[in-house]
Amino acid sequence: MAVSLWKSLLQTTKSRLFLQRGVSLYNGVHGFEEEAIKKKLQQFGGGSINLSKEDHGIRVLTLNNPKQMNAFTGTMMLELQERVTELENWKDGKGLIIHGAENTFCSGSDLNAVRAMSSSEDGMNMCMFMQSTLTRLKRLPLISVAVVQGKALGGGAEFTTACDFRLMTPGSEIRFVHKQMGLVPGWGGAARLVQIVGSGVALKLLSGALRVDPERAVHLGLAEETLPSSDETRSLEEAQAWLNKYTKAPAEVIQAVKKVVTAGRELQLEAALRAEKDIFGTVWGGPANLQALAQSTKRK
Numbered sequence: 001m002a003v004s005l006w007k008s009l010l011q012t013t014k015s016r017l018f019l020q021r022g023v024s025l026y027n028g029v030h031g032f033e034e035e036a037i038k039k040k041l042q043q044f045g046g047g048s049i050n051l052s053k054e055d056h057g058i059r060v061l062t063l064n065n066p067k068q069m070n071a072f073t074g075t076m077m078l079e080l081q082e083r084v085t086e087l088e089n090w091k092d093g094k095g096l097i098i099h100g101a102e103n104t105f106c107s108g109s110d111l112n113a114v115r116a117m118s119s120s121e122d123g124m125n126m127c128m129f130m131q132s133t134l135t136r137l138k139r140l141p142l143i144s145v146a147v148v149q150g151k152a153l154g155g156g157a158e159f160t161t162a163c164d165f166r167l168m169t170p171g172s173e174i175r176f177v178h179k180q181m182g183l184v185p186g187w188g189g190a191a192r193l194v195q196i197v198g199s200g201v202a203l204k205l206l207s208g209a210l211r212v213d214p215e216r217a218v219h220l221g222l223a224e225e226t227l228p229s230s231d232e233t234r235s236l237e238e239a240q241a242w243l244n245k246y247t248k249a250p251a252e253v254i255q256a257v258k259k260v261v262t263a264g265r266e267l268q269l270e271a272a273l274r275a276e277k278d279i280f281g282t283v284w285g286g287p288a289n290l291q292a293l294a295q296s297t298k299r300k
């Protein structure tokens with residue numbers, strides 16, 4: 001009796017904890033020294049992570065370091081954590097579009113920073129920092145879309161897997177180049193890639209460092225579709241129109257939808273069911289539900 005009670009308490013706690021905002025995957029127990037790595041990352045400046053004002057519940061996050069093909073500098077990693085915290089506290093949010101500046105997505109880590117942080121301690125701390133931030137990004141109660149224009153390489157390819165969906169423009173490419181650097185993904189990209197395309201395809205993409213063009217990405221289930229335009233502005237407009245199809249409801253309903261799907265993906269069945277129950281309770285009898293009940297019974 002005590003054991004099953006303990007198990008049930010543990011499951012409930014897990015399902016509640018996983019929905020909490022700002023929870024890092026790692027702490028001192030794992031050897032994660034967050035303040036130390038933040039200080040180190042601060043030494044490698046350049047570029048920025050910009051977040052647009054909201055427009056009908058949708059914001060655009062821009063990886064902005066075009067001089068280096070939007071490679072992630074240390075300060076960009078710190079800014080990404082700040083933007084994710086902002087998005088976790090965005091009450092009216094429904095959708096997020098992520099793209100790179102000047103019509104290319106992201107070239108991974110800034111290799112200058114990588115060369116300067118080649119110690120095991122720095123590498124592991126950067127890995128845990130980025131895994132935590134991208135896991136929080138993936139768990140945002142928003143529908144997120146990576147618009148892949150140009151190249152998404154290495155950590156940039158991993159970044160696309162931290163979004164719910166990927167839309168690619170003609171001629172664009174996702175490529176997990178890690179093998180060529182004697183590495184494996186370190187920002188959580190391998191674990192998420194297996195969830196998206198399955199272990200067999202993930203093994204081929206990683207071991208072959210294969211170039212994935214839009215057609216192959218759609219075939220593999222890595223991308224939803226190839227956008228018609230390769231123009232930077234036009235393709236963003238097309239991505240916004242695509243996302244609008246899925247965000248036509250009050251924010252609290254869209255956020256609840258994303259949360260139940262995240263629970264189903266990440267938790268064991270009983271914990272997922274408990275999380276679904278808790279989330280269902282936040283919308284049952286809520287304004288959107290009561291308004292729908294007051295209207296005609298026929299669904300459009």
Ligand SMILES: CC[C@H](C(=O)O)C(=O)SCCNC(=O)CCNC(=O)[C@H](O)C(C)(C)COP(=O)(O)OP(=O)(O)OC[C@H]1O[C@@H](n2cnc3c(N)ncnc32)[C@H](O)[C@@H]1OP(=O)(O)O
Pocket residue numbers: 067068069071107108109110111112114151153154155156177181183184185186187
């Ligand atoms: C866990 C993640 C993992 C890690 O942290 O270990 C990584 O992500 S490591 C990085 C993996 N990424 C790469 O290896 C890509 C390297 N870059 C390229 O292959 C090319 O630059 C490419 C294909 C993105 C673009 O080639 P293109 O010929 O069109 O342009 P350039 O190569 O001349 O690049 C323009 C300009 O950008 C600088 N650049 C590009 N990528 C990076 C980068 N990742 N870090 C730092 N700087 C980068 C490049 O040096 C050029 O600058 P310039 O001053 O003009 O030489």
